[in-house]
Amino acid sequence: MALATVAAALLAALGGALWLAARRFSGPGGQRMQGGGDRSLMHGKTVLITGANSGLGRATAAELLRLGARVIMGCRDRARAEEAAGQLRQELGQAAGQEPDATEGQLVVKELDLASLRSVRAFCQELLQEEPRLDVLINNAGIFQCPYMKTEDGFEMQFGVNHLGHFLLTNLLLGLLKSSAPSRIVVVSSKLYKYGDINFEDLNSEQSYNKSFCYSRSKLANILFTRELARRLEGTNVTVNVLHPGIVRTNLGRHIHIPLLARPLFNLVSWAFFKTPLEGAQTSIYLASSPEVEGVSGRYFGDCKEEELLPKAMDESVARKLWDISEVMVGILK
Numbered sequence: 296m297a298l299a300t301v302a303a304a305l306l307a308a309l310g311g312a313l314w315l316a317a318r319r320f321s322g323p324g325g326q327r328m329q330g331g332g333d334r335s336l337m338h339g340k341t342v343l344i345t346g347a348n349s350g351l352g353r354a355t356a357a358e359l360l361r362l363g364a365r366v367i368m369g370c371r372d373r374a375r376a377e378e379a380a381g382q383l384r385q386e387l388g389q390a391a392g393q394e395p396d397a398t399e400g401q402l403v404v405k406e407l408d409l410a411s412l413r414s415v416r417a418f419c420q421e422l423l424q425e426e427p428r429l430d431v432l433i434n435n436a437g438i439f440q441c442p443y444m445k446t447e448d449g450f451e452m453q454f455g456v457n458h459l460g461h462f463l464l465t466n467l468l469l470g471l472l473k474s475s476a477p478s479r480i481v482v483v484s485s486k487l488y489k490y491g492d493i494n495f496e497d498l499n500s501e502q503s504y505n506k507s508f509c510y511s512r513s514k515l516a517n518i519l520f521t522r523e524l525a526r527r528l529e530g531t532n533v534t535v536n537v538l539h540p541g542i543v544r545t546n547l548g549r550h551i552h553i554p555l556l557a558r559p560l561f562n563l564v565s566w567a568f569f570k571t572p573l574e575g576a577q578t579s580i581y582l583a584s585s586p587e588v589e590g591v592s593g594r595y596f597g598d599c600k601e602e603e604l605l606p607k608a609m610d611e612s613v614a615r616k617l618w619d620i621s622e623v624m625v626g627i628l629k
């Protein structure tokens with residue numbers, strides 16, 4: 296009897312998911328977004344994407360390569376990054392009717408661990424020596440709701456990777472971005488910023504750790520950082536915008552424990568409701584490449600459209616204070 300109830304519930308869920316999926320992929324406005332566009336739009340442009348070996352970063356890399364960009368993948372695990380790069384070269388070669396080797400120079404892998412300020416500095420030093428220009432920086436890498444952990448420098452992991460690592464990276468690359476202007480910075484945040492707050496007295500959260508709150512706080516920090524940076528970059532022809540990608544089927548939830556029995560249902564729901572990585576990456580691709588956003592800076596986007604922010608994400612005094620404290624935390628001297 297209990298087995299029959301479980302089977303009936305699973306069948307009902309399967310039916311519902313199939314119905315929703317059919318609606319999503321067939322009805323008006325339910326079409327999958329696919330990258331069309333000018334295949335030479337990004338020709339001659341160099342793009343750096345953090346966390347490009349997986350999920351949204353990988354999909355963004357694939358599409359920008361297809362649009363003709365040269366892509367530098369900043370990744371913490373060289374083996375995982377080389378595997379992803381091999382697949383991307385294969386796909387690119389197939390699309391262009393060439394051998395993967397022919398596209399070798401168009402895709403570069405470099406080690407970058409955002410949980411280590413030493414690694415960020417070494418990465419930037421090498422990049423600045425080797426690269427004459429940088430047209431787009433995409434701060435995409437992220438970690439979500441992990442148990443309490445510290446970065447190499449002793450910061451709470453989500454704040455350290457999602458905000459501080461990218462804060463230092465961007466600051467060290469600003470000179471190159473300015474000399475390559477017009478250039479763009481794209482920051483991947485999340486709608487979950489709404490549940491975060493910046494408590495300057497407790498940024499390390501060791502006693503008060505709440506994994507959801509700390510993720511949201513790091514994503515609020517991404518937005519405050521973007522708005523303050525946009526203000527500082529006025530008149531330079533370097534723009535910076537921030538986005539939320541929606542809910543996307545990626546590896547981001549790796550720290551979330553889903554009981555074994557609930558996994559099939561979760562997979563079904565995510566298959567029916569969550570965006571694919573390519574769908575989720577559309578706003579990053581748009582902000583990195585579209586002529587429509589030339590000169591636009593300091594704005595928040597979702598689904599390739601500008602969206603409103605809550606007042607706490609637009610508080611200029613909090614943004615300035617966060618900037619000053621972040622400078623001290625990463626050791627940038629004024």
Ligand SMILES: NC(=O)c1ccc[n+]([C@@H]2O[C@H](COP(=O)([O-])OP(=O)(O)OC[C@H]3O[C@@H](n4cnc5c(N)ncnc54)[C@H](OP(=O)(O)O)[C@@H]3O)[C@@H](O)[C@H]2O)c1
Nearest residue numbers: 346349350351371408409410436437485542543545546547
């Ligand atoms: N998926 C969603 O629904 C969703 C929703 C809102 C916002 N986002 C944001 O989207 C961005 C991309 O996430 P995703 O969904 O594509 O997840 P993902 O598949 O897990 O990709 C995250 C990437 O970040 C990298 N990363 C993590 N810690 C790092 C570190 N210390 N140094 C360098 N790279 C590091 C990962 O590298 P490894 O592969 O080596 O771990 C991976 O390449 C994140 O900023 C996330 O907050 C995602």
